[in-house]
Amino acid sequence: MADLILRMIPRRVRISTTEIRERLKSEYGIETTLRTVQRDLITLEASEFPLECDDNRPAGWCWRKDATAFDIPNMDPVTALTFKLAEKHITRMMPHGVISALKPYIKAADERLKLTKESTLSRWPDKIRVVSRNLAMIPPVVTEDVTDSVYSALLEERRFKADYRTMTGRKKTYEVNPLGMAFVDGLTYLIASLNEHQDPVLLLLHRILKIELLNKPVSVPADFDLDAYIARELTFPVGGPIRLVIKFGNKEDIIRLEEAPISVDQKITLREDGAFELTATVEDTLQLHWWLRGYGERVEVVAPKGLRHKFVEIAAQMSTMYMAK
Incomplete structure (x- = not known):
C-alpha cells in the first residue's frame, strides 16, 4: 500500500490523509483507517523519502521541493536523455515557473544517466546544440503562482480574474476567458477574451500581477481557431x-x-x-x-x-x- 500512497502525494499542493484514504478505497478497493495512513506516511518519511507535512488536522502531505521524481518508475536511459535534452532546449522558450515543474524529473534523469553503462548515451547532450539566428534576449520572469493558475484555468476551462499591467504601466482588472497560449521567442502570450467581449486579444503572461480562479466556464467562440489566430496576429x-x-x-x-x-x-x-x-x-x-x-x-x-x-x-x-x- 505504501507505493500507492507515494504515487498520490503531489508536489506543489498538499493532500490530506482523509483524501488518501478515500482514494485508496475508490481507486484500489483498499479499506483502511486514517491512523494507518498516517502511520505509513510517517514510516515513509523516516525511511528517507523526502516528504513533509503540515500541522493541520487531518495532516496534509506533499513532496519536498528538492525531491527527486518518483512517479516514473525505473526510468530508462532513453527517457532520462529525453529529459536532459528538454532541460537544455526548452528553457529559453518556457517561463521559469514551467521549468520548475520539470526539475524533479531532470534530477532523476541526472542520477539515472550517471548509473548507465551506456556512456556514449550519457554524453549525447554534450554533442548537440540548437542555435537561433535571433538576438538572444533574457525572457521576462513569470511567477510560479501566475503560471500554475493560468495553466489550471486552461486545463480546467475556467475563467479567472486578473490584475494586469498594461504597456503604459497602468494596472487594470479583467475577467479573463482563456482560449489558448503561444510561446514566441521567450515571451508567453495568452490568447483570451476579456470581460463580456467576444473578440480575442493577446495578454503577456509576465504582465499578469495577480490571479483569482473563478467557478465560471470558458466560452469558446464558434468560429475561433487558435492556429489561424496565431498566424494572423503573432506575425504582426x-x-x-x-x-x-x-x-x-x-x-x-x-x-x-x-x-x-x-x-x-x-x-x-x-x-x-x-x-x-x-x-x-x-x-x-x-x-x-x-x-x-x-x-x-x-x-x-x-x-x-x-x-x-x-x-x-x-x-x-x-x-x-x-x-x-
Whole structure:
C-alpha cells in the first residue's frame, strides 16, 4: 500500500490523509483507517523519502521541493536523455515557473544517466546544440503562482480574474476567458477574451500581477481557431498577400534562400547586371519587414511599389540620423 500512497502525494499542493484514504478505497478497493495512513506516511518519511507535512488536522502531505521524481518508475536511459535534452532546449522558450515543474524529473534523469553503462548515451547532450539566428534576449520572469493558475484555468476551462499591467504601466482588472497560449521567442502570450467581449486579444503572461480562479466556464467562440489566430496576429500583419520582388548582389544569400525558400512559388533569376532577382508570394507582415531590414545594404526591394517606398523612407531616415553631427 505504501507505493500507492507515494504515487498520490503531489508536489506543489498538499493532500490530506482523509483524501488518501478515500482514494485508496475508490481507486484500489483498499479499506483502511486514517491512523494507518498516517502511520505509513510517517514510516515513509523516516525511511528517507523526502516528504513533509503540515500541522493541520487531518495532516496534509506533499513532496519536498528538492525531491527527486518518483512517479516514473525505473526510468530508462532513453527517457532520462529525453529529459536532459528538454532541460537544455526548452528553457529559453518556457517561463521559469514551467521549468520548475520539470526539475524533479531532470534530477532523476541526472542520477539515472550517471548509473548507465551506456556512456556514449550519457554524453549525447554534450554533442548537440540548437542555435537561433535571433538576438538572444533574457525572457521576462513569470511567477510560479501566475503560471500554475493560468495553466489550471486552461486545463480546467475556467475563467479567472486578473490584475494586469498594461504597456503604459497602468494596472487594470479583467475577467479573463482563456482560449489558448503561444510561446514566441521567450515571451508567453495568452490568447483570451476579456470581460463580456467576444473578440480575442493577446495578454503577456509576465504582465499578469495577480490571479483569482473563478467557478465560471470558458466560452469558446464558434468560429475561433487558435492556429489561424496565431498566424494572423503573432506575425504582426500589415496587409494581405503580396508579390515580393527583391534584388540581391551576394551569391551566398541566394544559396541560403535556394536551400530554404520563403514561399512555395519562389523563383530566382540572374539579371543582366549580375544581380539575382527573387520573386515570391508572401504575407505583408512586420516579420517580413524585419527580415528584409536584416539584410541591410545587401538587398533592394523592387516591388510592390508601396513596400519599396517604405524602404526608401527608412533609408532616408537612417541616412539623416547617421549623418547628423
